[in-house]
Amino acid sequence: MSEQIKIRKAVKEDWEKIYQLYNSLSDEDLYLRFFHLYRITEEDAKRIASNEDHVTFLAEVDGKVVGEASLHKDGEFSLVVDRNYRALGIGTLLVKTLIEEAKKSGLSAIKFYTLPENIPMIKIGRKLGFRLRFYEDEVYGEMKLMEKEVNINLATSSSP
Numbered sequence: 001m002s003e004q005i006k007i008r009k010a011v012k013e014d015w016e017k018i019y020q021l022y023n024s025l026s027d028e029d030l031y032l033r034f035f036h037l038y039r040i041t042e043e044d045a046k047r048i049a050s051n052e053d054h055v056t057f058l059a060e061v062d063g064k065v066v067g068e069a070s071l072h073k074d075g076e077f078s079l080v081v082d083r084n085y086r087a088l089g090i091g092t093l094l095v096k097t098l099i100e101e102a103k104k105s106g107l108s109a110i111k112f113y114t115l116p117e118n119i120p121m122i123k124i125g126r127k128l129g130f131r132l133r134f135y136e137d138e139v140y141g142e143m144k145l146m147e148k149e150v151n152i153n154l155a156t157s158s159s160p
């Protein structure tokens with residue numbers, strides 16, 4: 001299957017494909033993606049495709065967009081995969097792509113929030129090495145990408 005899956009950055013013209021993907025999602029999927037139930041508008045789909053304050057990657061199978069993953073400037077990301085294409089490794093592939101993108105962008109960490117019952121997302125986080133924190137109503141996953149540079153000013157002042 002993996003040779004048929006193409007992961008690529010979204011371009012403006014993809015908005016309709018993104019809109020179609022979102023229209024095919026169940027209420028539950030939308031809730032998991034946005035943390036509340038929300039049906040996106042055409043304008044929202046255009047914003048997702050714009051890459052303006054985030055970067056979006058798409059998973060395509062035979063030209064059909066079956067997954068979308070967006071990484072925001074603060075390192076938070078979220079994703080969704082079409083129900084008919086799940087458990088094939090697409091979600092894992094998308095998150096791996098976002099990790100690489102976050103590293104390239106110089107982000108110090110990448111993170112996600114999900115619900116405690118979201119087993120596939122928790123599996124992805126665990127498998128890829130995210131540090132997971134479990135709370136009553138959410139799970140927080142974080143991966144540090146860079147240790148902050150410690151600037152130790154070793155002043156080599158020569159005493160008089």
Ligand SMILES: CC(C)(COP(=O)(O)OP(=O)(O)OC[C@H]1O[C@@H](n2cnc3c(N)ncnc32)[C@H](O)[C@@H]1OP(=O)(O)O)[C@@H](O)C(=O)NCCC(=O)NCCS
Nearest residue numbers: 032033078079080081086087088089090091092120121123
């Ligand atoms: C989370 C989501 C993106 C995962 O997509 P996916 O393409 O199925 O992910 P993968 O195929 O990489 O599967 C990840 C793991 O979950 C497992 N898995 C997939 N579906 C499963 C299910 N219904 N029950 C249990 N495990 C499942 C896979 O076997 C895999 O396990 P492994 O790593 O041990 O092999 C997808 O379920 C989804 O779109 N959910 C709704 C939106 C959402 O929850 N977004 C996340 C918000 S942060």
